[in-house]
Amino acid sequence: MHSDLEIKEILDVVGLYCPTPLVLTMEKMQELENGDILRIDADDPMALEDIPSWAKKNGHKFLKVISNNGVYKIYIKK
Amino acid sequence: MAVDIEKLKAGGFIAQVEKDLFSLRVRIPCGNVTSSQIRLLSDISEKYGRGYLHITVRQGFEIPHIHITNIDKVAKILEEYGLFMGACGARVRVVVSCQGSLLCTDGIEDSPSLAKALDKAYYGQWGLPHKFKMGVSGCPNACSKPQENDLGFVGVGEPVLLEREKEECTACGLCVNICPGKAITLVDDKPVIDRTKCFKDLKCVRVCPQNALKIKNMGWDIYIGGKFGKKPQLGVILKTLVSDDCAIEIAGGVIEGFKKYAKGRERLGDIVERLGVDAFRS
Numbered sequence: 001m002h003s004d005l006e007i008k009e010i011l012d013v014v015g016l017y018c019p020t021p022l023v024l025t026m027e028k029m030q031e032l033e034n035g036d037i038l039r040i041d042a043d044d045p046m047a048l049e050d051i052p053s054w055a056k057k058n059g060h061k062f063l064k065v066i067s068n069n070g071v072y073k074i075y076i077k078k
Numbered sequence: 079m080a081v082d083i084e085k086l087k088a089g090g091f092i093a094q095v096e097k098d099l100f101s102l103r104v105r106i107p108c109g110n111v112t113s114s115q116i117r118l119l120s121d122i123s124e125k126y127g128r129g130y131l132h133i134t135v136r137q138g139f140e141i142p143h144i145h146i147t148n149i150d151k152v153a154k155i156l157e158e159y160g161l162f163m164g165a166c167g168a169r170v171r172v173v174v175s176c177q178g179s180l181l182c183t184d185g186i187e188d189s190p191s192l193a194k195a196l197d198k199a200y201y202g203q204w205g206l207p208h209k210f211k212m213g214v215s216g217c218p219n220a221c222s223k224p225q226e227n228d229l230g231f232v233g234v235g236e237p238v239l240l241e242r243e244k245e246e247c248t249a250c251g252l253c254v255n256i257c258p259g260k261a262i263t264l265v266d267d268k269p270v271i272d273r274t275k276c277f278k279d280l281k282c283v284r285v286c287p288q289n290a291l292k293i294k295n296m297g298w299d300i301y302i303g304g305k306f307g308k309k310p311q312l313g314v315i316l317k318t319l320v321s322d323d324c325a326i327e328i329a330g331g332v333i334e335g336f337k338k339y340a341k342g343r344e345r346l347g348d349i350v351e352r353l354g355v356d357a358f359r360s
Binding site: 045048053061062065066067 | 256284285
């Protein structure tokens with residue numbers, strides 16, 4: 001599922017802690033167009049709570065998360 | 079000097095090092111104090127104490143340096159504002175609690191409401207072998223440290239993926255990655271929950287972007303025999319996923335068991351260690 005996602009942009013927040021990953025995600029999403037997919041690379045586990053719940057409340061679609069060596073690749077669609 | 083000895087015995091007045099001075103313990107169930115109450119405490123400390131308050135470990139206040147001749151007067155003023163003395167000695171102590179699910183985003187159960195019900199049912203009860211403390215936490219984060227109490231209550235819930243919700247699940251992997259117990263794996267692109275690893279914190283349900291994971295049931299996990307002091311130990315699980323009413327009833331049963339099984343001045347944790355948890359499971 002979602003194997004052929006066309007990512008518009010990648011936001012690298014590895015090394016940053018709550019709430020910075022969420023704030024940067026919010027900013028970045030404002031720049032994107034409806035339908036665009038953003039990939040956020042984060043290593044703070046809080047990002048897995050903050051970002052999806054923010055996306056849910058604000059009408060964005062959370063697509064998936066893939067974890068690899070402690071880094072989460074989080075995909076959301078505007 | 080008009081000192082009500084019975085009132086003194088009821089507790090709340092802690093003798094200080096200095097002669098005739100007492101630290102006055104005010105009970106604040108769940109640690110919620112109104113602005114007018116805290117203003118009153120400040121005023122009393124300035125008028126009858128030395129202008130400061132001590133915050134107790136069990137979410138209350140003590141007003142230090144109250145002279146023995148002022149105790150009755152101060153107690154009366156407090157009562158007018160709905161404040162009462164805290165218990166000392168071999169009694170059921172004030173119930174501590176976190177803020178619970180009505181306020182905390184991690185909360186599962188309404189901990190202050192159970193704490194108040196327990197407080198109402200058992201607070202101040204005496205004739206016990208030793209002190210008896212209860213603590214309530216709204217979720218397994220256990221911020222109010224319920225496991226260090228004689229009886230601890232932890233709000234928990236079990237997640238489930240119902241057959242009819244299976245189509246909703248997009249196999250996004252969020253529940254798998256967020257689960258603190260690593261209890262979830264994707265089998266044929268659907269989450270499968272290992273109940274033996276599940277912390278029952280419902281994190282997976284809360285984050286599920288599709289609302290596919292649902293709450294199967296909620297309730298209280300009860301821990302028994304926790305204590306601090308010179309030989310600290312954490313409570314062990316007594317019952318899981320019980321309702322509010324059931325939790326209150328179990329607390330009553332445990333207090334009766336505490337009286338029945340104690341050999342002299344003994345904490346509940348020592349009895350549990352001696353007889354095992356099963357003695358309290360009937």
